[in-house]
Amino acid sequence: MHHAIEAEGLVKTYGKGARSVRALDGVGFSVPGGTVFGLLGPNGAGKSTTTKILTTLATPDSGTAVVAGLDVAAEPGRVRHAIGYVPQKPCFDPTATGRENLTLQGHVYGMARADIRSRGDQLLERFGLAEAAGRVTKTWSGGMQRKLDVALALMHRPRVLFLDEPTTGLDPEARADMWAEISGVTAADGVTVLLTTHYLEEADQLADRLVIIDRGRVVAEGTPEELKGGLHGDAVQVELADAGQQDAARRAVGSVPGVGEITVDGARLHARVGDGAATLPALLAALEGSGVPLAAVTVARPSLDDVYLRHAGRSFHSADRTEVAA
Ligand SMILES: Nc1ncnc2c1ncn2[C@@H]1O[C@H](COP(=O)(O)OP(=O)(O)OP(=O)(O)O)[C@@H](O)[C@H]1O
Structure with a gap:
């Protein structure tokens, strides 16, 4: 061409x-x-x-x-x-x-x-x-x-x-x-x-x-x-009420079967799951069982933000903020 x-x-x-x-x-x-x-x-x-x-x-x-x-x-x-x-x-x-x-x-x-x-x-x-x-x-x-x-x-x-x-x-x-x-x-x-x-x-x-x-x-x-198609399944984003709990949150989410590619970015935890709706109850239970307080949880189809996150290892918007702050 x-x-x-x-x-x-x-x-x-x-x-x-x-x-x-x-x-x-x-x-x-x-x-x-x-x-x-x-x-x-x-x-x-x-x-x-x-x-x-x-x-x-x-x-x-x-x-x-x-x-x-x-x-x-x-x-x-x-x-x-x-x-x-x-x-x-x-x-x-x-x-x-x-x-x-x-x-x-x-x-x-x-x-x-x-x-x-x-x-x-x-x-x-x-x-x-x-x-x-x-x-x-x-x-x-x-x-x-x-x-x-x-x-x-x-x-x-x-x-x-x-x-x-x-x-x-x-x-x-x-x-x-x-x-x-x-x-x-x-x-x-x-x-x-x-x-x-x-x-x-x-x-x-x-x-x-x-x-x-x-x-x-x-x-x-x-x-x-x-x-976007290179990313399988759904994107889960967990907003922690306390950014200091990220290690506990990562462990809890990581213990749920079918959850992968966990990255933590400040008070935000991102993960990929095969079927978001089916996995969400177990994920919430694991977080609650570990005593990690949550501000919000969202499940979404893959976006270009997820593509960026996978390749750059941080979310697009946090990268934007880093540059503005620099
Ligand atoms: N004239 C310059 N002198 C010194 N550093 C520069 C100059 N122009 C760009 N840079 C630096 O080079 C890097 C890339 O900048 P560039 O402007 O190409 O990025 P960008 O992706 O277009 O960003 P933006 O979306 O803010 O325009 C940045 O770290 C910027 O600070």
């Missing part, structure tokens, strides 16, 4: 000596053309660094990357023409109208005047921004502004579109709207989309395939269904 992106062995270290940070430690993956590919990981995992290398904004210490058939190190100029990039921070001019922003973008890419007009109209229409096109963009809603960022990145008809956390900061309604637009991009133009996100649900909804990145390494790769 033709691959729109091929990354291999990417290593990137920021800084020198004792204070250096190894942001990427051998990241590699292939993205089939015309698909949405997710880079999923908690804050600080290395998603933005990977995106910066693939969009020629950073150079790796080692490793190779080919985007739209072009080597990013050898042909950065041609790569930049073949891609569109929506960074985390907005990139439109807030003092200009939507139409003016698109026109300027067209000029930056050397497009012909008539093409700028028709492509601008097409994108404004597609993203539901036509009515607001004549208004200064600082008066637009957050969701509209984000859509404009995507429209700007698509203006010159790139073959690969990079979206760095496209829905961070949007309310649920605007996020759902943006998800629909992103799905539409691959369908309408055959554009390949590489999306970074730290929302598990977003990767699950949008990505045809994804890699989970943790601490600069790819820890899992596949379709969301494959990744």
Whole structure:
């Protein structure tokens, strides 16, 4: 199959000596053309660094990357023409109208005047921004502004579109709207989309395939269904009333037949069971028998959070908190 992106062995270290940070430690993956590919990981995992290398904004210490058939190190100029990039921070001019922003973008890419007009109209229409096109963009809603960022990145008809956390900061309604637009991009133009996100649900909804990145390494790769399907049975999560009881809780849960893959993360204990509903009474009895007070117990079908937990050894949300606290 033709691959729109091929990354291999990417290593990137920021800084020198004792204070250096190894942001990427051998990241590699292939993205089939015309698909949405997710880079999923908690804050600080290395998603933005990977995106910066693939969009020629950073150079790796080692490793190779080919985007739209072009080597990013050898042909950065041609790569930049073949891609569109929506960074985390907005990139439109807030003092200009939507139409003016698109026109300027067209000029930056050397497009012909008539093409700028028709492509601008097409994108404004597609993203539901036509009515607001004549208004200064600082008066637009957050969701509209984000859509404009995507429209700007698509203006010159790139073959690969990079979206760095496209829905961070949007309310649920605007996020759902943006998800629909992103799905539409691959369908309408055959554009390949590489999306970074730290929302598990977003990767699950949008990505045809994804890699989970943790601490600069790819820890899992596949379709969301494959990744979840690799986990058998149900996920049980026990919230302890007292985090000091984790050893007793682990022993009690471990004594119940059919319970495996027990991990404890602060006051949360995670385990896998073949049949959650059937095992729950024995599990609760074992915990009660050991005198471990509980705050809550939940049983759920496997999620990408469980996939992450299996491969990274900690829950996705606790990894996010660790990075924020660091
Ligand atoms: N310019 C820089 N100088 C020093 N360290 C950096 C720099 N950029 C990133 N890092 C570090 O490299 C690691 C990976 O960062 P990166 O921004 O790629 O992660 P991320 O997964 O995109 O996170 P986020 O979701 O917060 O954007 C982090 O530990 C970060 O602090």
